[in-house]
Amino acid sequence: MKNFLINIGLFAGFAILFYVIVMPIWSSVMPPFMAKNVRNCMGCYGHTFTRMKDAAKTKDIDVLIVGSSHAYRGIDPRIFEKEGITAFNLGSSSQTPINTKALLHQYLDKIKPKMVLYEAYAGTLTIDGVESSLDLLSNNKIDINAINMADEIHNLLVYNTLMFLSFRQTFGLNKYFKETPKQAGDHYISPTGFVETEYRKNIFNKEDKTHWDLRENQKEELTNNINYIKSKGIEVYIIQTPITQKLYDAINNNAEVDHFLSSLGTYKSYQHALPLKDSTDFYDSNHLNQIAVEKFNPILVTDVKKLLSK
Template structure:
């Protein structure tokens, strides 16, 4: 009996103190936002492009193309360019979106009724262990609570559960910020070019040393699950590796692509590797090491549409 009494007392104390702590951290402000945001890295503020785009996206809509992936997706695929080619497009890419989190977005937001073609932008960086930045953003900002709690429960990091609790406590709060470069339909546009230092490095052919990317087996497992889920939902899917800059660490590119290929080939899912795109120049078509600027997006998106049409994945409009 004593052991049960001790356990119950401890569980009760922990629960009370935890919710009290969360309430205090939510209520005490720092720079107009709850103080919890200063207690840990990757606690994202409520708001921004993720908050806006998931409220703008209609689950009952009729999209020809939906894009998913990381910032390389939401900055690299302009729905307005696809629109001008005659395809109704929406971009569901979010910051550092891991492939595992893409799975939950497909699960909760997409089916064959609202999406004719799903383009998933793949990038080695989205297959690593560190998913906290992505999960925290989604848990805080997705408009579908079931999707948000699904992401939180599957992240295996208590910090996402804290964010889920915060989401519950800040349900009625307005978003704390918005992003100026958010252009609508899920797309964020940047017109800038590389910084002066990066331009100099590029013209001097100076490479930047990157931290070695380690591919996580769990992400590969979720990649395969996405393919199965799309088949189950009768959702047409293609994977695309969008253009990379001169600074990209190409050392693991081929082994990474080789890891994905068996599953895509077995299930007959097309893959387009635009990582090297002749008409894209790092100095003029990127605004930083990883992201295309609007000029680069224009070239890449046109090339992609042409390719998808050639392969009869998109019909002529």
Template sequence: MDVLFIGSSHAYNSFDPGIFENYGLKSYNWGTNQQTHIQTEMVLREYLKIFSPKLVVYEVFPEMFALEGRESMTDFLNSGEPFQLGLKEIFEYDNSIIFFNTYLIKYSRELIGLRPKPKRKVEIKDYYKGYVSKEGENKYYKDSIDIKWIPRQQQIEAFERNIAFLKRNNINYVLVISPFPFQYNNSQDYINYLNSRGELLDYNKILEFDAEKEFSDYHHINIKGAKKINTHLAPVLRKKIDELPIDELAK
């Protein structure tokens, strides 16, 4: 595989593997709802060797540094094969009774052979290799939102471990901020931090987006905005992969 996308819903709404295929790039989007860096660590540990990507695109919506990540953890517990989590990993993260109950219900159903309810069939136009397109326009646009970026220490530590993990495994990566139509009142703090951890592509600055017509809500881009990002990002990633040493291209 050429490219693995990881991150929150901003990742799965932004990066369309179908467009990257037009540039000869094989990719998969492993974005999940409210995927904080703690869950990203689990994704990397579980899937990096399976996919063996030449390049990882790590989507870094600032809010994912501020959340606990409980919603995303519950999604992971319910995801089924091949993602497997043990009780030890769950309680190392958070000894929440919600996780314990979810774990018991899920695996009790498996033990007694009770099949899970069939999932809704999703058409290719809505979902493709992890990418979820969103139609519609932003009816909830606000000119300004007074919010400050305040990261949790456990998320900062998980993010640092993820970067170290990629480096240990000799995986090239690029950090990407998918656009959102508002600004934190201390935006430069997270920009400076991310720039210090690797190459950063900030689509709030690289391209201009219509806050109403190219977003589906107050912080997710729609299919029009996603096409704009991918049309710019695909040749950038194509060039990066073409410039990799021969031994790395053999992955």
């Protein structure tokens, strides 16, 4: 029995070592369809790779913006700059509070903003964070915060991607990678973190009645993130950007979400802050196009300016 347990232990150790060494090499040389358990999405969409490079060079600004694609596509630091406010957009696709936590611990002390503008789209409180984790692991630095993020997400694809990208980072395989500033109608505005989206005409289908099913772990991490920011003596302004009225009307618990977010601190939903048309101001059911960004942001900047002057 003793020899059997020893052999099992030796085999397990060999298997783990084999997996840790061979899996990254296999994923590096094989086409994606032969390495489906790893997701390397470096430069795939959203300009996350370039945004994180710019974040590492940003410091001593007025406003740091965090949140989902509603943030990096909907909040334009150039409009803030016109009012004398320096801002950087650290949003990323489907960024949940678990993902935001890693970014805050990586960059907040270095950037040292006076305020964090926290875009807290309710949809990001209903998902597991896998998509955003794969995006950030592929395009951001791997450190203890990234490892903690992967551990909290607790997903095999995320773990595999963490190992693969750690391998690439360790051996400097990402050193010469560069994103193109324009991708499929998106234009990255360096060094602001903002992605300008070209006007897209969309036909919106009927929205079925639904509700926001908020995950308790995401709610908890959102609360923790806000407390962490405040612990640094930094103002936090929590917002939701507008979505199409058709989608908004289809959701039956918007008031519940507003109540939760307002309990965390200074909060405002901009859903009814300005007149917008579903047919001309959105490129899908929940993202503003650039036309609407330029209508919405001056109102947002006015509110931010008041909070900064307190």
